[in-house]
Amino acid sequence: MKIFLLSAIGVWLFASSAWAISHSVDDKKMTISYVVYPQAEGYVALIKDIYTELGFKVTMLSTPSTRGLILLNEGEVDADVVRVRRTIEQYPNAVLVEPALKIGKLVLLCRKDVTCEASVLHSKNEVLLSSDAFEPYLTELKVSARIVKPQGTVNAIDMLKAKRADYAFFLIDGQIDFAQEFNMVDIQEISVFHVIHKKHAAILPLIQQKIIEKLPGFNAQFEKNSLSKQ
Known part of the structure; x- marks a missing residue:
């Protein structure tokens, strides 16, 4: 047993x-x-x-x-x-x-042939490409431009290149420089x-x-x- x-x-x-x-x-x-x-x-x-x-x-x-x-x-x-x-x-x-x-920076990307300044964020006549990630900043900055949210940031860049939009919010972290393709305005630092x-x-x-x-x-x-x- x-x-x-x-x-x-x-x-x-x-x-x-x-x-x-x-x-x-x-x-x-x-x-x-x-x-x-x-x-x-x-x-x-x-x-x-x-x-x-x-x-x-x-x-x-x-x-x-x-x-x-x-x-x-x-x-x-x-x-x-x-x-x-x-x-x-x-x-x-x-x-x-x-x-x-x-620590990167939130920037406003602009096509080369349009006005590029922060004031466009407050123009109801402008279209701004953005994403859900930037929603708190859109509220904080009191953006009144019409917001369009393409599927993915790569699509936003493609839309700017194809002249389907004039402006986009983008996070720059130092790895990519768009200076040759777009003008840009620094909005604020983001971690x-x-x-x-x-x-x-x-x-x-x-x-x-x-x-x-x-x-x-x-x-x-x-x-x-x-x-x-x-």
Whole structure:
């Protein structure tokens, strides 16, 4: 009887250990959303490297701007690559990860053959291409121009080039210079951050440490890319 009991306990412990290992492996998966736009590639590579080094099997998922944050807030994805602080604050289950990945600037892009000054934001006769990410800034700046939201920032740039619109809001982070194609007006500085679902708050310090370690190399690569395009 004692032998049978010990054997049963042994089988139970083995099964429990196997379940725990399997459960641990499942927990080491991360699905991370991101928005496709001209500067996205560098951020995607950075964040994927961070989670891979932390032992996660990473799946990257491209989504429309608002859809990515909705999925994050609902827990359908585990993190989002990079977002503007003001946008993150609108989602209660999203946790902003310090430090900022980059400090960029919100600019008004203008086609070369039109007036380019901040006053056009307050003209009801003008059309401004924008996105949901900039909604808090549109309110803050009391923009009265007619807002059109194309699907993705790349489309906004294409629309300007095709003369389907004259103006667009855009986030410049130092990697891309539009000086040859468009005029621009600086509106204000904007910091961008990685963001995770609050269910992963326990690993927040690990993510922060990795970001701190990698930011110097990340910024150096950004600077190199910027210089190569001049």
